[in-house]
Amino acid sequence: TTRRTAARRGSDTHVNITIAFEESYHGTKKEIQVGLMETCDTCNGTGAKPGTVAENCKHCNGTGQERILQQTVFGTVTQVRTCRVCNGQGKIIKEKCPTCFGKGKVRRNKSLNITIPKGIDNGQSIVLQGKGDPGEKGGPNGDMVITVTVMPHKLFTRRESNLYLEIPISFVQATLGGDITIPTMASEEKYTIKAGTQTGTVFSMRGKGMPNVRNEKIVGDLIVTLKVSVPTSITDKQRSALLAFSEEMGDDYNYSKKGFFDKFLGK
Numbered sequence: 001t002t003r004r005t006a007a008r009r010g011s012d013t014h015v016n017i018t019i020a021f022e023e024s025y026h027g028t029k030k031e032i033q034v035g036l037m038e039t040c041d042t043c044n045g046t047g048a049k050p051g052t053v054a055e056n057c058k059h060c061n062g063t064g065q066e067r068i069l070q071q072t073v074f075g076t077v078t079q080v081r082t083c084r085v086c087n088g089q090g091k092i093i094k095e096k097c098p099t100c101f102g103k104g105k106v107r108r109n110k111s112l113n114i115t116i117p118k119g120i121d122n123g124q125s126i127v128l129q130g131k132g133d134p135g136e137k138g139g140p141n142g143d144m145v146i147t148v149t150v151m152p153h154k155l156f157t158r159r160e161s162n163l164y165l166e167i168p169i170s171f172v173q174a175t176l177g178g179d180i181t182i183p184t185m186a187s188e189e190k191y192t193i194k195a196g197t198q199t200g201t202v203f204s205m206r207g208k209g210m211p212n213v214r215n216e217k218i219v220g221d222l223i224v225t226l227k228v229s230v231p232t233s234i235t236d237k238q239r240s241a242l243l244a245f246s247e248e249m250g251d252d253y254n255y256s257k258k259g260f261f262d263k264f265l266g267k
Helices: 021-026 171-176 236-249 256-264
Strands: 013-019 028-039 065-072 075-082 105-116 125-128 144-150 157-159 162-170 178-183 188-193 202-205 222-229
Touching (some): 013 028, 105 144, 171 178, 188 202
Antiparallel strands (some): 028 105, 065 075, 157 162
16 A cells, blocks of 8 residues: 655744834734745646656655665564655656746745734744645645844833833922923823932832733833933033022031941941
């Protein structure tokens, strides 16, 4: 009985795409060009030149496998391996198709529309099952694996589902407190800082981070760090005002730094 060669799954197709940070937050749709293997139209997938046919391999009788008998101390051992003449195809093509050169398939570029889910992170992949190259001998198609590169944002950095943001505030805002505007990925939010806020103060805004890629209803937080901005140049009038302010604050303010170093040095 002639044995048929085993069906083989098609290979996976790997694609890399780049999206903006905003697209990873909102989700998006993309049209991509992908090279996929398809049945050759010239030979209808036989691999043989039109007007000719592939012949059964005489070495393996069309099975794609050959049996090797080996004599050992335990007796005769039969080893089955891929036929070395037809490379497991079971067929010999004497006159190959001029289009596919005997492969029976050609690679063609195709347009494919894909959906990028909300919350996808840099380096994560989308797997489209059965969208890769076709299999052999009736085997299933491989998968298409789309790896996503997310461009960095000019303001936000991401760690898992949380976003991190540094907001500069003036010395006056830090001292007196007041309302500031916090940008988020969706819009802007008002936030009231307390009087006497120190540089490096951190607070969280719940649910203002990135959606979870597996469940977009789960959203991370926005972690905000306040940085007091110190001017690098001031006018004479501003210098006089600052000196007057320092004098008005008195010894408790002006010698706080000295007191800190006294504690540090153990005095």
